[in-house]
Amino acid sequence: MVIAAAHTAVFAGNPYWADWLGGAIRNGTADVGAIATFWALPGSFVPIAILFGLLTVRLGRRGERLPGYAGWVLLGWSLGCAYMVGPSGFLLVLVPAILLIVASLPRFRPDVGDRSAHR
CATH class of the missing domain: 1.20.5 (Single alpha-helices involved in coiled-coils or other helix-helix interfaces)
Structure with a gap:
């Protein structure tokens, strides 16, 4: 979860959020930087890493x-x-x-x- 949080901290302040939310990737108008940065943050391993970390912590607290x-x-x-x-x-x-x-x-x-x- 620390790795996912650090990854988010590095990439969260990018200028592409408006493009992403406006559908620029979906409609093909996004530039290469917007697409690459998308795959570095919301399209990356971050949500899965957080989920995996939370599952690991929960199981550990249950002794599993x-x-x-x-x-x-x-x-x-x-x-x-x-x-x-x-x-x-x-x-x-x-x-x-x-x-x-x-x-x-x-x-x-x-x-x-x-x-x-x-x-």
């Missing part, structure tokens, strides 16, 4: 975890995007991706740990 594949998907997405565009904010996504992967490992899950004591 996201499945391990959530971290692996984030890891693959961030590395793939960083490969395509070069060093960028996508590398920051490695932090939550790795944390989610580590949290899903059996040795870090008290509900999956050594069950020999229960036999």
Whole structure:
């Protein structure tokens, strides 16, 4: 959620909001800068990242975890995007991706740990 908030702070003060809300992209009158900036903010990962973060927090407060594949998907997405565009904010996504992967490992899950004591 921090990454999404920072992304929003960087791009929110752009001059294209009136064009977007007026339908310039939809009707084909938007310039390249307006289209590129659209994909950097409202059309970007920001809403999904906030939703994903809120879901992660909610599950954590309930003592649950996201499945391990959530971290692996984030890891693959961030590395793939960083490969395509070069060093960028996508590398920051490695932090939550790795944390989610580590949290899903059996040795870090008290509900999956050594069950020999229960036999």
